[in-house]
Amino acid sequence: MRQITIYDIAKEANVSVATVSRVLNGTAPVRKSTRAKVEALIQSYNFQPNGMARSLLKNETGIIGLIVPDLTNPFYPEVFAGAEHAAHQLGYTFLLSNSIGDYAKESDYLHLMREKRVDGILFMGGRVNLKQCEPHLAQELEQVASVIPTVLVNGAIRNSNLVSVLTDEGAGTALAVQHLIELGHRDIAFLGGESHMSTAAIKLRAYRKVLKDAGLKLLPEWQLMDSFSIDSGKRQMKHLLSLTERPTAVVCVNDYNAIGAIKAAVEAGLSVPEDISVVGFDDIPLAHHFIPELTTVSQQANDLGRTAVGVLKQMMEGQKVKKQHMLEPHLIVRQSTRTLVQHDV
Amino acid sequence: MRQITIYDIAKEANVSVATVSRVLNGTAPVRKSTRAKVEALIQSYNFQPNGMARSLLKNETGIIGLIVPDLTNPFYPEVFAGAEHAAHQLGYTFLLSNSIGDYAKESDYLHLMREKRVDGILFMGGRVNLKQCEPHLAQELEQVASVIPTVLVNGAIRNSNLVSVLTDEGAGTALAVQHLIELGHRDIAFLGGESHMSTAAIKLRAYRKVLKDAGLKLLPEWQLMDSFSIDSGKRQMKHLLSLTERPTAVVCVNDYNAIGAIKAAVEAGLSVPEDISVVGFDDIPLAHHFIPELTTVSQQANDLGRTAVGVLKQMMEGQKVKKQHMLEPHLIVRQSTRTLVQHDV
DNA sequence: CTGAAAGCGCTAACAT
DNA sequence: ATGTTAGCGCTTTCAG
Numbered sequence: 227m228r229q230i231t232i233y234d235i236a237k238e239a240n241v242s243v244a245t246v247s248r249v250l251n252g253t254a255p256v257r258k259s260t261r262a263k264v265e266a267l268i269q270s271y272n273f274q275p276n277g278m279a280r281s282l283l284k285n286e287t288g289i290i291g292l293i294v295p296d297l298t299n300p301f302y303p304e305v306f307a308g309a310e311h312a313a314h315q316l317g318y319t320f321l322l323s324n325s326i327g328d329y330a331k332e333s334d335y336l337h338l339m340r341e342k343r344v345d346g347i348l349f350m351g352g353r354v355n356l357k358q359c360e361p362h363l364a365q366e367l368e369q370v371a372s373v374i375p376t377v378l379v380n381g382a383i384r385n386s387n388l389v390s391v392l393t394d395e396g397a398g399t400a401l402a403v404q405h406l407i408e409l410g411h412r413d414i415a416f417l418g419g420e421s422h423m424s425t426a427a428i429k430l431r432a433y434r435k436v437l438k439d440a441g442l443k444l445l446p447e448w449q450l451m452d453s454f455s456i457d458s459g460k461r462q463m464k465h466l467l468s469l470t471e472r473p474t475a476v477v478c479v480n481d482y483n484a485i486g487a488i489k490a491a492v493e494a495g496l497s498v499p500e501d502i503s504v505v506g507f508d509d510i511p512l513a514h515h516f517i518p519e520l521t522t523v524s525q526q527a528n529d530l531g532r533t534a535v536g537v538l539k540q541m542m543e544g545q546k547v548k549k550q551h552m553l554e555p556h557l558i559v560r561q562s563t564r565t566l567v568q569h570d571v
Numbered sequence: 572m573r574q575i576t577i578y579d580i581a582k583e584a585n586v587s588v589a590t591v592s593r594v595l596n597g598t599a600p601v602r603k604s605t606r607a608k609v610e611a612l613i614q615s616y617n618f619q620p621n622g623m624a625r626s627l628l629k630n631e632t633g634i635i636g637l638i639v640p641d642l643t644n645p646f647y648p649e650v651f652a653g654a655e656h657a658a659h660q661l662g663y664t665f666l667l668s669n670s671i672g673d674y675a676k677e678s679d680y681l682h683l684m685r686e687k688r689v690d691g692i693l694f695m696g697g698r699v700n701l702k703q704c705e706p707h708l709a710q711e712l713e714q715v716a717s718v719i720p721t722v723l724v725n726g727a728i729r730n731s732n733l734v735s736v737l738t739d740e741g742a743g744t745a746l747a748v749q750h751l752i753e754l755g756h757r758d759i760a761f762l763g764g765e766s767h768m769s770t771a772a773i774k775l776r777a778y779r780k781v782l783k784d785a786g787l788k789l790l791p792e793w794q795l796m797d798s799f800s801i802d803s804g805k806r807q808m809k810h811l812l813s814l815t816e817r818p819t820a821v822v823c824v825n826d827y828n829a830i831g832a833i834k835a836a837v838e839a840g841l842s843v844p845e846d847i848s849v850v851g852f853d854d855i856p857l858a859h860h861f862i863p864e865l866t867t868v869s870q871q872a873n874d875l876g877r878t879a880v881g882v883l884k885q886m887m888e889g890q891k892v893k894k895q896h897m898l899e900p901h902l903i904v905r906q907s908t909r910t911l912v913q914h915d916v
Numbered sequence: 917c918t919g920a921a922a923g924c925g926c927t928a929a930c931a932t
Numbered sequence: 933a934t935g936t937t938a939g940c941g942c943t944t945t946c947a948g
Contacts (some may be wrong), residue, residue: 227749229718230947231924231925231926232926232927233925233926241934242800242934242935242936243925243926243927243936244927244928244934244936244937245925245933245934245935246934247926247928248927248934249933250926251702251927252735253927253928254928254933254934255933256933256934257933257934260933272936274682274685274686275686275925275926276627276688276924276925276926277685277686277687277688277926278626278627278632278688278924278925279627279924279925279926279927279940280925280926280927280928281926281940282623282624282627282925282926282940282942283925283926283927283928283939284619284926284927285940285942288624288687289666296644297648297651297652298648298649298652298856300643300645303642303643303648304643305643306642307641307642307643307669307925308671310668311636319633319666319667319668319683319687320665320667320777321664321665321666321667321669321682321923322637322664322665322666323655323664323665324651324652335664337619338664339621340619340634341619341621341622342622342623342634342664343622343623364649366842373574374933384582454858485860488862489860489862491765492862509941512857513642515801515830515831515834516861517833517834517837517861517862518861529943556653563910565584576940576941576942577941577942577943578941578942586918586919587918587919587920588919588941588942588943589918589919589920589921589943590918590919591943592942592943592944593918593943595918595942595943596943598943598944599917599944600917601917601918602917602918604919606920620941621942622942623938623941623942624924624941624942624943625941625942625943626924626942627924627925627926627940627941627942628923628941628942628943628944629923629924629942630924647919657946658945736919756941828943914935917947918933918947918948919941919946919947920934920945920946920947920948921945921947922943922944922946923942923943923944924935924939924941924942924943925940927938927939927940928937928938928939928942929937929939929942929946930936930938931934931935931936931937931940931946932933932934932935932936
């Protein structure tokens with residue numbers, strides 16, 4: 227059914243629409259009595275101005291488009307929460323889309339958001355997590371970004387001008403490996419994710435560098451790549467345990483992998499951390515509720531979201547911003563790692 | 572910077588805006604050559620029609636407003652995923668808001684969505700999960716619903732005409748309790764959530780009924796109410812273990828409570844399910860990755876989301892729909908429950 | 917097959 | 933302090 231408009235109110239109050247608009251927005255003085263009359267009408271009709279009309283005129287929607295691969299991965303809701311909090315204070319709401327890492331769907335949504343004229347875009351996952359993003363996908367993103375302020379969250383696209391907000395994952399991994407070394411571990415493996423993703427590559431590189439700098443063993447068969455799931459962690463740990471030369475500790479590409487690894491170890495009759503130390507990455511909420519509680523690297527997902535909105539805001543205001551905004555991760559030591567004890571005493 | 576409009580295209584192609592509109596929407600035949608000319612221009616300018624203008628005219632936005640208490644609770648992303656999938660196929664996108672169970676924020680968002688003229692609203696959490704919703708909160712919701720098709724997901728408001736899609740939580744709890752009884756348990760406790768929430772009340776009632784019908788012990792001190800968090804589960808289990816008369820199994824209001832309960836039991840030196848059986852509710856993704864894997868009741872969160880969108884769609888099309896759409900939950904038996912063994916042999 | 921023009925609901929000059 | 937009016941960018945009669 228047709229909703230009440232500003233005209234209906236104006237007519238009934240015997241004033242012009244301009245006056246109604248004025249009381250609505252407080253944009254110019256209105257005599258007290260007229261204001262009261264109008265306000266009463268607004269109340270009684272429960273009138274709410276049409277945002278589309280206003281948006282069309284002002285050329286702004288108050289909406290930020292958020293493209294996320296999969297909200298079911300607890301990392302993203304955390305980022306979302308941070309972003310939402312910041313955005314709400316600035317008066318923005320989110321148009322949200324799950325891209326499921328499907329590039330076509332990402333493109334779909336990119337177009338949709340352009341059509342809907344969102345004021346800004348936050349893009350996570352999919353193509354911006356690739357080690358090497360295909361040119362046409364990158365170009366599409368740049369094209370959109372040239373019209374709508376866009377920031378890549380927790381990812382980046384090389385050789386582009388796209389601005390991104392991300393965690394220093396290399397530094398985070400170094401923290402994890404160093405922690406294990408300090409605990410006396412010398413045989414440390416790396417459980418990776420999909421090798422074409424930049425996060426896996428960055429972390430592997432950091433892992434190698436720290437081990438090398440420490441003069442420790444760098445076995446190829448201890449550098450695994452699979453995917454980011456719990457099952458992947460299980461598979462990789464199973465493989466590790468089947469080797470004749472076993473590591474005493476593993477660094478995982480993310481918390482899911484770590485959980486999978488622990489499950490596999492437990493199923494094989496080992497204890498964590500007594501028999502093998504495991505460190506994760508991300509600090510998903512579950513990490514400190516799992517048994518054992520997970521030692522992990524916090525990406526401060528909340529901050530990531532908050533910062534991304536802050537940067538986006540600046541861009542929407544037409545300010546110039548840095549191309550890269552790096553957040554420092556930090557190590558959270560809990561129960562899944564501990565001092566190496568020599569079993570062969 | 573100003574974006575290209577249909578007028579720019581029209582002028583450059585030497586046609587009227589009407590013609591451009593026609594090729595854009597295929598709403599009337601256009602001569603092949605003109606069409607080609609226009610399409611070329613659209614391509615080269617990378618023109619994208621302004622959705623706001625169209626929305627204003629058509630009086631529809633293609634947006635569904637989704638109000639959720641907390642995406643950080645893994646149940647909701649699951650619902651979202653189901654809803655998103657269904658909505659995407661129908662051409663809708665979501666405007667998403669975290670209400671954090673804050674009624675004022677819920678109201679805020681309700682107004683916002685009305686202002687933005689979303690085509691429909693999906694409302695979860697907060698006031699619709701209350702055992703008894705305050706009249707003015709209920710009224711506000713009804714007012715919005717009278718203007719915008721609205722469905723309550725996984726909740727309801729008594730004595731209202733608001734339509735809702737929900738799981739039969741009573742039936743689900745009965746399933747859980749019966750399962751324990753069949754395993755030989757006779758001393759079964761209930762770990763609840765906040766007592767003013769309908770879900771806690773409904774589940775408690777079902778728990779009582781099944782036990783009573785089976786002629787089993789119904790101790791008041793085994794019927795706990797706290798909140799829905801992991802910590803709450805811990806607290807409640809700790810309390811239970813401090814009693815002189817301990818249950819051999821517990822039914823929890825949700826998976827978080829169950830996980831907390833297990834943690835507390837483990838910390839107290841017990842094993843699950845050897846010493847005590849635990850069943851959860853919701854089947855969050857974590858449930859089958861936890862150690863031990865959780866026996867739980869699946870709400871089929873995905874279905875909930877999908878169904879809600881289906882019902883909403885019907886409402887948006889002006890169809891009449893049932894007031895209540897009940898989904899049947901089912902039991903998923905995993906590792907956290909098992910046959911009672913007599914310790915006092 | 918194509919163009920002219922009205923109008924969706926609102927805001928913001930510009931008058932008065 | 934208030935009214936008139938011109939758009940914002942698009943779709944859709946209504947004419948040709």
